[in-house]
Amino acid sequence: MPFMFRTALLMTLLLLTLPFSGARAELKFSVTQGRSEALPIAVQSFYAESPGDSKIAREIPNIIAANLERSGLFKPLPDNAFIQSVASVKQHGVRFDEWRATAAQALVTGKVIAQNNGTARVEFRLWDIFGEKQLTGVAYTTTNDNWRRIAHIISDKIYARLTGEDSYFDSRIVYIAESGPTTDRRKRLAIMDQDGANHKYLTSGNYLVLTPRFSPTEQKIVYMSYEASSPRVYLYDLTTGAREILGDFPGMTFAPRFSPDGKRVVMSQAINGNSDLYELDLRTRNKRRLTTNSSIDTAPSYSPDGRQVAFESDRGGSQQLYILDMKSGREQRITFGKGRYGNPVWSPRGDLIAFTRIYQGKFYIGVIRPDGSGERLITSAYHVEGPSWSPNGRVLTYFKERPSSDGNSRVANLYTIDITGFNERLLPTPVDGSDPAWSPLN
Amino acid sequence: MIHVDTDDDLNKALMVSAALHLFILIIGIVGLPFLKKPEPTIIELPNIVDVEFVTAEETSAPKRAPPKPEPRKSAPKMTAEAPPDLSKVPMPKVEDTPPPEEQAKSVPLPPETLAKPLPKKPKPPEPKKELTKKAPEPPSEEFSSLLKNLVEPEDKKLPEWEPRPREEPPEDPAEEPMPEAPLSLDNRLNVSEIDAVRQQLAGCWNVLSGARYAEDLVVEVRLYMNPDRTVRKAVIVDQVRYNRDGLFKAAADSALRAVRMERCSPLRLPADKYEQWKVTTIRFDPRDML
Numbered sequence: 001m002p003f004m005f006r007t008a009l010l011m012t013l014l015l016l017t018l019p020f021s022g023a024r025a026e027l028k029f030s031v032t033q034g035r036s037e038a039l040p041i042a043v044q045s046f047y048a049e050s051p052g053d054s055k056i057a058r059e060i061p062n063i064i065a066a067n068l069e070r071s072g073l074f075k076p077l078p079d080n081a082f083i084q085s086v087a088s089v090k091q092h093g094v095r096f097d098e099w100r101a102t103a104a105q106a107l108v109t110g111k112v113i114a115q116n117n118g119t120a121r122v123e124f125r126l127w128d129i130f131g132e133k134q135l136t137g138v139a140y141t142t143t144n145d146n147w148r149r150i151a152h153i154i155s156d157k158i159y160a161r162l163t164g165e166d167s168y169f170d171s172r173i174v175y176i177a178e179s180g181p182t183t184d185r186r187k188r189l190a191i192m193d194q195d196g197a198n199h200k201y202l203t204s205g206n207y208l209v210l211t212p213r214f215s216p217t218e219q220k221i222v223y224m225s226y227e228a229s230s231p232r233v234y235l236y237d238l239t240t241g242a243r244e245i246l247g248d249f250p251g252m253t254f255a256p257r258f259s260p261d262g263k264r265v266v267m268s269q270a271i272n273g274n275s276d277l278y279e280l281d282l283r284t285r286n287k288r289r290l291t292t293n294s295s296i297d298t299a300p301s302y303s304p305d306g307r308q309v310a311f312e313s314d315r316g317g318s319q320q321l322y323i324l325d326m327k328s329g330r331e332q333r334i335t336f337g338k339g340r341y342g343n344p345v346w347s348p349r350g351d352l353i354a355f356t357r358i359y360q361g362k363f364y365i366g367v368i369r370p371d372g373s374g375e376r377l378i379t380s381a382y383h384v385e386g387p388s389w390s391p392n393g394r395v396l397t398y399f400k401e402r403p404s405s406d407g408n409s410r411v412a413n414l415y416t417i418d419i420t421g422f423n424e425r426l427l428p429t430p431v432d433g434s435d436p437a438w439s440p441l442n
Numbered sequence: 443m444i445h446v447d448t449d450d451d452l453n454k455a456l457m458v459s460a461a462l463h464l465f466i467l468i469i470g471i472v473g474l475p476f477l478k479k480p481e482p483t484i485i486e487l488p489n490i491v492d493v494e495f496v497t498a499e500e501t502s503a504p505k506r507a508p509p510k511p512e513p514r515k516s517a518p519k520m521t522a523e524a525p526p527d528l529s530k531v532p533m534p535k536v537e538d539t540p541p542p543e544e545q546a547k548s549v550p551l552p553p554e555t556l557a558k559p560l561p562k563k564p565k566p567p568e569p570k571k572e573l574t575k576k577a578p579e580p581p582s583e584e585f586s587s588l589l590k591n592l593v594e595p596e597d598k599k600l601p602e603w604e605p606r607p608r609e610e611p612p613e614d615p616a617e618e619p620m621p622e623a624p625l626s627l628d629n630r631l632n633v634s635e636i637d638a639v640r641q642q643l644a645g646c647w648n649v650l651s652g653a654r655y656a657e658d659l660v661v662e663v664r665l666y667m668n669p670d671r672t673v674r675k676a677v678i679v680d681q682v683r684y685n686r687d688g689l690f691k692a693a694a695d696s697a698l699r700a701v702r703m704e705r706c707s708p709l710r711l712p713a714d715k716y717e718q719w720k721v722t723t724i725r726f727d728p729r730d731m732l
Contacts, residue, residue, distance in 0.1 A: 006456055025718050029636050034647035034700070071614055073650065105699055128695065130702035137693075157605040163650055227661030353655055364592065376591040385611065420652040421590020 019411075038075035039162060040103050041068060042082060042129075046110035046122070047090045053112040056120065056147045063151035064108060067169045067195065068158065070416075072423030077104050094136070096132045106162060107130055110154075120144050124154050126161055136161050148197060149442070156441070168390040168441065169194060173397060173414075174212045174221055175436040177201065177429065180285050181409045189223060191238070194390075196428045202236065211255040211386075214439045216348075217262030221437065222246065224255045233267075235282075246280070254299055256280065260306045266290070268298035268311070277311055277324070278365070290324060291331070300324075301346045301353075303370070310334075310344040310353050310370075321355060323370060334372035340345030343385065346370075348440075352419065365398050367419060378421035388438045394419055397427065399434040492595045511568040560723055588651040588731065631711075647700035649728045650692070659693035665701060665722045671708030676701050679723065698725040 043065040045219050048057035068074035083098040089109050099107050110124035125137040138149050138157055156167035177190040188205040189212060192198055203209055207227035214221050219238040233246040233255055246256075246265070256267035265280050277300045278288040291297045295315035302309055309324045316333060319340040324331050335341045339359030346353050352367045357377065363384045366377040374379060383401040390397070395420065401412045412434045414427040427436075653659070662679040678684045678694045685691075700706060701724070711719050 006452070008583070009456055009460060027631060027636075027719040027722040028725070029640065029722075031640050031643045031647060031700075031726050032678065032730040033640075034646040034649045034726070034728065035645065036649050036651045038658075039648060100704065105703075128699075130699050131695075162687070162692060162695070163653070164687075164689035165653060307663050349654055359593065376589060377593045378590055380592055418652060420588060421592075432679075 038069075038073055039105055040075045040077055041106045041108065041158075041162075042077050042099060042102055042104035043068070043091065043108045044082060044110075045079070045086050046112050046124070047086050049111065049113040050219060053114050053120065056122075056144070057110075057112045060112070060122065060147055060151040060154070061108065061110065063148060063195070064155045064158065067152065067155035070195070070425060071159065072418050073163060077102055085364060094127055096127075096129055099127075099129045106135070106158075108154075108158060114144075115141065118144060120147065122147070122150050122154075124157075126158050148193070150197075152193070164396060166441075167391040168392045168395060168438075170442045171391050172439045172442070173216060173388075173427070173436050174202075174439070175399075175414060175429070175433045176209060176212070177205075178412055178432040178434055185409075189236075190429075190433075192429070199430060211435050212437045213255050213257050214437045215257075215258045215262045216260055216440050219439075219442075220262075222255050222258070222265065246282075247285070251316075257301050259302050260304055266300040266302060266309055268300060270296075277309065290326075294372075297322075300341045301344050303346050304348055304350040308346075308370070310346055312342045312355075321353070321368070334370065335368065335375070337375065344386070345387050345389060345391050347393035348391060351393070354387040354396055356387065365396065365417075367396075376421060378419070379415070379417055386435050388436050390416075390438050391441045397436040397438055399436060401434070436442065481618075534727070555675075616631075631715055635712050642706055642710050643700055643724070646703040646706040647726060648696050649731055650696070650732075653689065653693075655689065657732050659690055659728060661690070661694045661697040661726045663694075663697050663701060663724050663726065665724065667709075667716075667720050667722060669716050669720075670712050671713065673701055673707065674708075693728075697724075700726070 006205075034255075036320050043061045045061050046057040048054040052195045060155075065076035069076050081102045081104075083101060084095050085107075086107055088095070090111070094107065094109065103197065105128075105131055107127040108124060109127070110122065113121045113123075115121055119141050120143075121138070121141045122138040126135045127133070128135050136157060138154070140153065140436075152170040155169040159165070159167040159169070172191055173194055174191045175190045176188065178185055180186045186205045187209050188420060189202040189209045191200055191202060191343070203225075207225060209226075210224040212221050212223040221236050221238065222233055225234055226232075228248075230248055232248055234243050235246050236243050254268065256265035257280075259266055263282055265282060266277060267280065268275050268277050271434055273438050274294060275298050276292060276295045277297050278287050279290055280287045290300075290309065291311075291313075293313065293315055295313050297311055297313045297315070300309045300311040307326055308324060311322055311324065312319055313322050315322075319342055320333055321335040321341045321344050322333050334353075337357070339357055341355050341357050343356045344353050345355070347367075351369065353370060354365065354367050357364045359377075362380050363382070364377040364380045365387050366375060368375040378396075379398075379404065381400040385396055385401075387396045387398045389395070395416050397414060397416045399412050399414050401410050403409075404411050412432040414429055414433040414436050415424055416427055417424040650656070664677045664679055665673050666675040666677075668674045676698055678698070680690075683690045684694050701709075
C-alpha cells in the first residue's frame with residue numbers, strides 16, 4: 001500500500017476517534033414537585049364573516065369558556081386582558097408574544113361563516129402560546145340554530161387535546177323535577193343539556209316518576225312510574241317520544257341499569273320478601289336470576305366491560321358493597337367500613353365505583369376502587385344521594401336535600417363535583433331536582 | 443533465512459485497525475445519544491389545509507328532535523289515555539330557592555367579637571433574624587391534598603379475593619431511574635445549584651390531578667440551552683409515545699410549557715458552567731405528588 005495512502009488512512013482513523021476522547025457533558029435531573037391548578041386559557045370571540053353571524057360568533061366562545069371553567073381544569077381569562085383583537089388575528093395571524101403577555105397558556109380562535117343553504121360553518125383553532133404552534137383545528141357545518149351543540153363539541157375537542165382525557169360537554173342530564181310541599185310533592189321527568197340549557201319536561205307530573213337511567217348506546221332512558229297501580233318500568237325513546245312498558249316489577253324500588261352494550265338491563269326485585277338481582281334481555285324479554293341469597297341484594301350497576309356487577313347487600317350483617325363476577329358467579333365484598341353503603345355506580349372509566357354512605361348520622365357520596373382500596377368520601381350533606389357519572393368518568397352529579405326554612409317541605413338541588421373532591425358546583429334547574437342521570441356523549 | 447514482508451504486515455495491520463475503528467464508530471452512533479440527531483417535535487403549521495372538515499351529514503342530520511311534549515301525534519304503545527296538554531297545565535310556582543348552604547367556595551366566617559383590650563405588656567426584644575436559606579413555600583391546600591377525603595377510612599380487613607389486575611399501559615423502556623448529577627468536585631453543578639432549578643420549575647410545572655394512570659405519565663424533556671440560560675430548543679425524548687398516547691401527549695405538553703414559561707426563563711443555572719448544562723435532560727415525574 002503506498003505510503004501516502006497509509007498515512008491518510010491513519011489520519012482519518014485518528015480523527016474518527018476524537019469525538020470519543022472527551023464526551024460532551026449532559027446535565028440530568030428530576031423534577032418531582034409541581035402545581036395543580038387550572039390552566040389559564042384565552043377564548044377569543046370568533047370572527048364573523050357577516051354581521052348576521054356576530055351573535056353566534058360571540059355566543060359560541062362564551063359557552064366554550066363557561067364549559068371549560070365549570071370543569072375546574074381551566075381558567076378562561078377575561079376579554080379585557082386580551083391585547084390582539086379578533087380582526088388582527090384574522091389579518092395578521094396570532095402574535096404569540098402579545099398573548100404571552102396575557103398570562104394565557106393556550107388560545108382559542110375561530111370564525112363563523114354563513115352558508116347559502118341556511119347552514120353555518122364554524123371553524124376553531126387551538127393554539128399553544130409558548131410553543132407558538134397550532135394544537136388542533138376543526139371546522140363544523142350545521143344548521144344555524146344548532147350552534148349551542150357546536151360550542152359543546154368544540155369544548156370537547158379542546159378539553160381532550162389539553163388533558164388527554166375524554167370529555168363530556170356534548171351530553172345531557174335527565175332528572176326528576178320536584179315542586180310543591182312534602183305532602184303533595186309533584187315529580188316530573190325532565191331533561192336538559194349538561195350546562196342546564198334547553199330544559200324540557202318529559203312527563204306531566206300527574207303520577208310519581210323515579211330514578212331515570214340513560215342507555216349508554218342510544219338516546220333512550222328507563223324510569224320507574226306509578227301511573228298504574230303498581231310500579232312499572234318504562235323505556236322512553238328521546239328521539240321519537242315513544243314509550244313502551246318493559247314490565248311490571250312489583251317490589252322494585254329502583255329503575256334498572258343498562259348494560260354497556262345497551263342490550264340488557266340489570267335490576268333488583270323483591271319476590272316473597274326476598275330481594276335479588278335479575279338481568280333482563282331487552283330483545284327477548286327473558287329474565288334470569290343473578291343472586292340467590294336470603295338477604296337484600298339491590299341497586300346493581302354493570303362494570304364498563306359488562307363482566308361484573310356492583311351491588312349493595314346486607315348479607316354480612318350491615319349494608320355493604322359487593323361485586324358479582326358474571327361469568328363465575330362469584331360474589332366478593334369490597335367495603336368493610338362502619339355505617340351503611342349503598343347505590344354503587346360504576347364509572348365509565350372503570351377505575352372507580354361511586355356510592356352513597358350513611359355514617360355517623362350524615363350522608364356522604366364517596367368513590368372506591370373496584371378492588372376495595374382507595375375509599376374517599378368527597379361530599380356530604382343532611383341528605384345526599386343518587387350519584388351518576390359524566391361520560392368521561394371524571395365528574396359526578398348527585399342531589400342534596402335539606403328541610404325548607406318553614407319546615408313544611410324539602411329543598412332538593414342538583415350538584416356536580418370533580419372526582420378529586422374539589423370543584424363542587426350547583427347545577428341550576430328551574431325547580432328542585434333529584435335523581436340525576438347523565439347521558440353518554442351525544 | 444526467513445524473509446519478512448513488512449509492507450504486507452503493515453497493510454494487514456492497517457486494515458484490521460480500520461475495521462476495528464469502524465466497528466467502534468458504529469457502536470458509538472447507535473449507543474451514544476449525543477451523536478444522534480435529536481428528533482424534532484411535531485410542528486403543525488397553521489394552514490387551512492390542516493383543518494379537518496366534518497360534513498354537514500355528521501353534524502346537522504342527527505340534530506336531536508326535541509322530546510315531544512304530551513299529547514303526542516302518534517298513539518303510544520301503552521293503552522292508557524293520552525296525557526293532558528302541558529300548555530294548559532299551570533307551571534309550578536318557582537320558588538326563590540335560597541342558595542344552598544354548602545357551596546364550592548368557603549363560607550365567610552362570622553365577624554369576631556372584639557374582646558376588651560388587655561393592658562399593653564412591654565414588648566420583648568425581637569430576636570436577631572439569622573439569614574437562612576429561604577425555605578420552599580408550603581404547598582397550598584389543594585396541592586397537598588390532590589384527592590379530597592372528608593373522612594379517613596377506618597382500618598378494615600382487606601378482601602380475601604385477589605383483586606382483578608387493572609390494565610397497565612405498556613412499559614416504557616425509558617422509565618429507568620436517571621442518575622442524578624454528582625456532587626461538585628470540579629466544575630460540575632452541585633446539589634444546591636440543581637435544587638435551585640428544581641424549585642424554579644416546580645413553580646411552572648402544572649400537573650393534572652385526577653388523571654387516570656397519572657403515576658405513569660413520567661416525561662423526559664431534553665433542552666438545548668443558550669449561554670444566557672434561555673431554552674433554544676425543547677424536545678420530548680419519547681416521541682413514539684408522544685404520538686400514540688393522548689394522555690402522555692398532554693402531560694408532555696405541560697412539561698414543555700413549564701420550561702418555556704416566562705417565570706422559568708431564564709433558568710437559574712450557574713452562568714459560568716455553561717458547558718455542563720448546555721444540554722440538559724429533565725425528568726418530570728408526578729408520582730411523589732399523587
